[in-house]
Amino acid sequence: MREQYIRITIGLLVALLWPSPTTWAHHSPSEVIEALSDRIAKGERTPKILVRRGDEYRALGKNEPAIADYLAALKIEKNHPPAVYGLANTHLAQQNFTEAMLAANQGIRVAKNPDEAAPFHAIAARIYDKQGKGESASAAWKKALTSSRPQVDWFLQEARSLQRQGAPQKARQALEQAMTKNPSIVLRRAWLEALVQSGDTDTAAKHIEAGLARSRWKSSWLLLRAKLNLAQHQPEAARRDAQAALQEINSRQRPNTENHYLAAAREQSLAILKHSPLPEPRP
Amino acid sequence: MFLTRKIRQWAWLPVLAGLVSLPLDFETSNAAELYRGPYLQLATPQSMVVVWRTFGKTNPSVRIGNSPEALDRTISGDPITLQVSADVKTTEKLPLLYKEPAADTEKRDARDDDPSTVANTYQYEALVAGLKPATRYYYAVYDGEQQLAGGDKQHYFVTSPPAGSDAKMRIWVVGDSGTGDHIQRDVHLAMQEFTQETKRDLDLYLHVGDMAYGDGTDQQFQHHFFDMYQPTLRNVVCWPTMGNHEGHTSRGISGFGPYYDAYVVPTAAEAGGLPSGTEAYYSFDIADVHFICLDSHDLDRSPDGAMAKWLVADLEEAQGDWLIAFWHHPPYTKGSHDSDREGQLIEMRSHFMPILEAAGVDIVLTGHSHIYERSMLIDGAYATPTTAEGVILDDGDGHPEGDGAYRKSAGLNPHEGTVAIVSGHGGAGLSRRGTMPIMREIIIEHGSVILDIDGETLTSTMINKNNVERDLFSIVKRGKVNITRVEKPWKPVHDFSKLTRFMLTWHEETFGQPPSKWTVAAGAPKAMLIEPQADGKAKQAVVSATDTASVVLFNEYNDHLKTYAANVEITAEKPAPAGLVFAYQDAQNYYTYRLNPETKSGEMLRTVDGNETVLTTKTIDLDFTKPVKVVMKLRRKRIEVQLQDDLEYTVNLTDRLPPGKIGLYVDAGGKAKYSIVYIERGSP
Known part of the structure; x- marks a missing residue:
């Protein structure tokens, strides 16, 4: 009973001394930077705080001060993983591939398990991809994907890397493997594209028809079917699909505003129309 | 109504007191005790997920029915998934709830909470399937035959x-x-x-x-x-x-x-x-x-x-x-x-x-x-x-x-x-x-x-x-x-007047002209002009002074201050003290913070009835001919000054700062550039 009173008394004292609720307010990156700078200026120059400030700088696209903070964190603790990660990503964003790779390798070296190493392997893979080093990229993606929580983007990027290397079958297999680990529709759609590219048109056709039947907006399915038709040497059918897709895209796109997805789909439609010319008129 | 509101305002005190006392109980209790939920997740027309947590292991089940008195269906076994805190020792491999990585624990600041799941936690997620759409069900969660929560009119859900x-x-x-x-x-x-x-x-x-x-x-x-x-x-x-x-x-x-x-x-x-x-x-x-x-x-x-x-x-x-x-x-x-x-x-x-x-x-x-x-x-x-x-x-x-x-x-x-x-x-x-x-x-x-x-x-x-x-x-x-x-x-x-914090910019002003919304309180009529920054595009304010000091004031602010900040750059060709004016009542009464290139110091001054008193002088090892970020955080009877996100010191005042106008200051013969002027409104 006495212990309970003591607890309540301590609790009330803590409650009365608790900071005003408004102190929970959070702020914009520049204000967070200011608050973190405040803490650093008052002597709290820890790797964690420096990395947090570096991340905020990175969010504002200020790469140089971000790098300075990551390096300052690494001066205090030479292998602080979040600092290494921030540094690698910032260098990659700046296309400083040598520095980015050095940081990625440092992250891999100090990781204690595959899960910790995976994000650094992914950075290495991206660097290799950007440098056009396909085989090294594939090897790095494989290592990243040993993680127990691989990202959907990693699977996609691995498949894209393989496709760029002219290995559609391998890309398809990689995506099939990915789909056993993650049900994302994005992987399934990429797999369907890979089916078309690798020539498995029958399987692809079944899925495309089902998708067309389900969908309210059909342009992506129509474009996929157009590619399938091209693969099957049916340019007229491909043209019909591309035209139908283009019509739908135009109905959804507002003039003079940017819609990356619809613009890309529109370009695809136009490219298919360009490569599947109208048949010569019969005499 | 007023009384109710008052009670509400302070109702959090005993709650917080209770919360503070809770961890003691958490650590000493071995009995299975419900501490989170039950709550509902992932509703569909045919199913609902009921989630709850206990300290200590239980024999979990959910009972549901069309009334609290008739919970005639029991869900147990496979439809209930279990996750545990990392400290729980089990023979089977169970998914673990969050535990802070050891490396982070070592470095965590003493002021930060341990983010890990409380020890001895068991989290149950029961998938209650086979339900009718848009139908109300009552429910309760159990440990064996012991009801932990529910079984009353307050515990119900409606399927989608x-x-x-x-x-x-x-x-x-x-x-x-x-x-x-x-x-x-x-x-x-x-x-x-x-x-x-x-x-x-x-x-x-x-x-x-x-x-x-x-x-x-x-x-x-x-x-x-x-x-x-x-x-x-x-x-x-x-x-x-x-x-x-x-x-x-x-x-x-x-x-x-x-x-x-x-x-x-x-x-x-x-x-x-x-x-x-x-x-x-x-x-x-x-x-x-x-x-x-x-x-x-x-x-x-x-x-x-x-x-x-x-x-x-x-x-x-x-x-x-x-x-x-x-x-x-x-x-x-x-x-x-x-x-x-x-x-x-x-x-x-x-x-x-x-x-x-x-x-x-x-x-x-x-x-x-x-x-x-x-x-x-x-x-x-x-x-x-x-x-x-x-x-x-x-x-x-x-x-x-x-x-x-x-x-x-x-x-x-x-x-x-x-x-x-x-x-x-x-x-x-x-x-x-x-x-x-x-x-x-x-x-x-x-x-x-x-x-x-x-x-x-x-x-x-x-x-x-x-x-x-x-x-x-x-x-x-x-x-x-x-x-x-x-x-x-x-x-x-x-x-x-409704803005609580804002940045003053000059992007709508014209190069070579005085900015609108600013008034010259002391100095020549064109003491303040808009000029391009080094990139030739962004705009900055340049304040100059001839034989007397210039003070320019922002017309739309006359209030308490919480933060006043700006980048101040004293031009090399006309070095003279320059800085910020605040709590400005009139030409005879105001405060100034200025960088003095001659003494290499930051000076806090108070002007009362036209008489200027230096409150503090702090030696500063910075190049004042490059932009210096000056941040002042104004508190009741003190001002925290921070320079270049790094150097920081406090100036104590004898009186509380009054509300007033804000402005820019350049001493006689000087010229200074100002950019990124930031204000956070204070409260009375």
Whole structure:
């Protein structure tokens, strides 16, 4: 009973001394930077705080001060993983591939398990991809994907890397493997594209028809079917699909505003129309 | 009523006292004890997930029935999944709840909470399947034959109506609420009062992030979310999106952390939509409403990223008549955040709004910015900075008894208009830094939003923490509506006195001319001119002085100050003391902080009845001919000065700083450049 009173008394004292609720307010990156700078200026120059400030700088696209903070964190603790990660990503964003790779390798070296190493392997893979080093990229993606929580983007990027290397079958297999680990529709759609590219048109056709039947907006399915038709040497059918897709895209796109997805789909439609010319008129 | 409010305001004290005493009990208790929930997740027409936590292992089951007295169906065994805290020793390999990595624990600041799950925790997630759509069920959770919670009229849920059926639902929308204080409690109570007065219960609850300040730790989730909202969480599902504060301990990339432990959301289209394969973003259907949740915090927000690709695919197949999207970082705001300046906000606007509007989105709900802002009916506002020109489809107030409800065609049609709502006013401190030109309502009060959908009509009501209606608009979707754009739309009033923090810029001023809104209080008429910065584009103010000092004052501010900051650069060709003027009463009474290049020092001065006194002089080893960032934080009887984000010192005052004007100062014969002038309003 006495212990309970003591607890309540301590609790009330803590409650009365608790900071005003408004102190929970959070702020914009520049204000967070200011608050973190405040803490650093008052002597709290820890790797964690420096990395947090570096991340905020990175969010504002200020790469140089971000790098300075990551390096300052690494001066205090030479292998602080979040600092290494921030540094690698910032260098990659700046296309400083040598520095980015050095940081990625440092992250891999100090990781204690595959899960910790995976994000650094992914950075290495991206660097290799950007440098056009396909085989090294594939090897790095494989290592990243040993993680127990691989990202959907990693699977996609691995498949894209393989496709760029002219290995559609391998890309398809990689995506099939990915789909056993993650049900994302994005992987399934990429797999369907890979089916078309690798020539498995029958399987692809079944899925495309089902998708067309389900969908309210059909342009992506129509474009996929157009590619399938091209693969099957049916340019007229491909043209019909591309035209139908283009019509739908135009109905959804507002003039003079940017819609990356619809613009890309529109370009695809136009490219298919360009490569599947109208048949010569019969005499 | 007043008494009730007073009691409420202080009601958090004993609660907090209780919370402080709890961990002692946690550590000493060995008996199985319910400490979280039961709460509801992942509702579908045929199923519900009931979640609860205990200290210590139990023999778990859920009993359900059509009345509290007849819980005649028991769910146990395989449909109940178990996760445990990392300290629990088991022979089987169980999924673990969040534990802070050892390396982080060693380095954690003593002031920060341990984010890990409390020891000896068992979390149960029971999938109750085979239910009838739109049906009320009562439930209880058990340890063997011992009832832990429920079995009364307060513990019930209603399954979702079938997908595609006519919508009739009430949704509670809250953001940035997780303080655990009396304001959060009042906002919750206001919603409860509102639902009682209007005799309509909630059907679901959308939380737009920042539900567990400050770092989204497991215990912050407990105290700032579950303890607060349990009376609601036991009856309706909270569908969440992760805020940046949860992001301090949880990761969208890996789906790991206290946030992901707390929620069970669809990854494989369990509640409609298409599989996202992640709990970070997902979709679900309730009746003819399709809901989209995005992660704006820590995932790839590029148009080629997995989240954007998933969204495109999901919306292609969405079949509802209403489309509601929610995430944390607002595409349009000038509250505590600025969507014209911050990367995450800009990306959500420019990459995701086009996809959503091309699919006919009706409502976009966000938080992050601690304010209530609600747009007109807009479409195509993707540019940075956001302007109202060409993007307003209806500039009325949307009130059925005012300018009339917003009109859209029946069903989902591209580019017929969206209303964007920032609901970041659920508990955290409020602020406003500007006026977003597409907004119809900007309200700096704590509160929440209630959405009522009834067939072809959606009504959104903002109630403040005192349950007073502060905004209401409707959207009616019927027949075919011809969409036109308003050429000269209504503009929200830019009332400077309502801004709580703001940056002074000169981008609308003319090079070589004195700026508007500034007055020369001492010095030549053209003592202040606008000139280009080094890049030749950005503008800065240049103040010069001849044989007497120049003081220029900003006309629109005469108030208490909390923060006053600027970049000050003393020109090498005319070196003389220069800096900032504040608490300016008149030409005889004011304060000045100035950098003195001759003595290499920062000087705080007070001028009383025309007599200048130096309060402090601090030697500063900085090059004053390069921009020096000066930040002053003004407190009751002291001023904290910070230079270049690094050097910091405090100046103590004998009197409290009065409210007053602010300005810029240059000593005789000098010239200085000023940029990035920032002000945060103080309180009396």
